[in-house]
């Protein structure tokens with residue numbers, strides 16, 4: 207019954223579908239209608255002779271949705287014929303926060319019945335909607351066919367809609383569900399996620415116990431708190447160590463050491479759970495900062511900027527321009543998280559960063575294509591770093607020698623923190 211209710215055109219008429227055919231260009235946006243529009247060729251140029259399908263998750267439970275969506279990609283890649291391309295798709299209400307339902311769009315060039323068999327199986331056993339797409343008639347009009355399960359185990363078409371073009375929304379769909387899915391703006395919101403995971407991820411219990419024992423931090427610290435941020439291999443470890451020595455400071459990091467046993471475990475979880483783990487890490491570190499900053503200045507290797515910038519850059523698909531505008535609430539600082547006195551972001555050209563990674567013995571075998579995708583991702587992380595406020599970060603050129611970088615940073619600290 208619920209499925210029938212949801213599938214009615216009335217229910218879907220305010221929704222738009224977005225399919226990411228190519229990360230360098232805008233998604234293709236389409237909507238459903240009972241009648242074909244005058245510009246019917248929605249998929250012109252991107253679909254040739256392939257059969258197409260879409261799948262999206264049907265569940266009201268946020269954790270179940272996140273877990274299932276992540277697992278679905280793996281399952282599809284394993285079970286579908288290799289000629290089947292899996293593309294990301296979202297269904298959303300244009301510019302409405304928290305309206306996104308994630309899914310996949312399949313382009314199937316296999317001409318075999320294997321795909322339909324796999325999808326039929328999914329429809330029978332998992333919380334998914336499955337649709338197929340057909341292009342027919344003289345003017346090559348596309349239609350969407352929503353599948354349904356019959357009682358005797360067959361799959362039938364429940365409803366059929368015309369696929370019509372939809373306008374590009376002001377906000378890219380991947381920006382609509384950032385709050386409380388990718389970035390958490392209060393301790394409670396992040397805590398709740400891990401609490402709901404206790405049954406499916408037993409390690410959550412140990413993390414929550416640690417978090418329950420955390421030290422509470424005051425808003426104001428006696429000594430300055432300086433955070434060092436930047437992409438991997440920009441020199442954070444090198445700088446934080448020399449800075450700690452030069453200032454007689456205490457060195458801390460987020461996530462703190464006590465979370466190390468669980469970090470790899472949570473890194474395998476979908477963004478909702480993984481990001482909640484890192485968010486809680488900041489509150490643990492905040493407790494330690496509050497304690498240590500009574501006696502000496504504190505240097506922190508990564509903190510809130512890393513948590514938010516990486517989460518936003520991962521969540522926002524496609525181009526740099528898809529990031530939420532500067533000044534958006536997603537770049538705000540959580541009201542209940544200790545604010546540092548100064549945040550410095552080490553910035554490096556990608557060539558020099560790659561050189562340092564290679565010296566450290568990493569990234570040697572990366573494929574060209576992956577490098578390119580990573581380049582876009584790194585640009586998004588740096589841009590998000592720069593848009594985060596309360597405090598905003600100050601960019602430091604990290605290309606000179608370690609000692610020159612240290613001297614430059616000491617000058618900045620003396621100027622901004624009067625140390």
Ligand SMILES: Nc1ncnc2c1ncn2[C@@H]1O[C@H](COP(=O)(O)OP(=O)(O)O)[C@@H](O)[C@H]1O
Pocket residue numbers: 436437438439440441442443444445562563565566604605606607608609611
């Ligand atoms: N200013 C610098 N100039 C040249 N090499 C550096 C500089 N700072 C760090 N490195 C080297 O670059 C690599 C990455 O530095 P590291 O401090 O580990 O970065 P991060 O902690 O940001 O990942 C290390 O091999 C380090 O010795």
Ligand SMILES: Nc1ccn([C@@H]2O[C@H](COP(=O)(O)OP(=O)(O)O)[C@@H](O)[C@H]2O)c(=O)n1
Pocket residue numbers: 437438439460461484487488508509510512513514516517
């Ligand atoms: N305070 C922090 C620190 C790291 N992180 C996450 O941890 C990852 C970076 O960790 P890393 O192992 O590359 O860090 P470094 O080795 O560069 O210090 C990023 O994907 C961030 O999402 C975070 O979310 N919050």
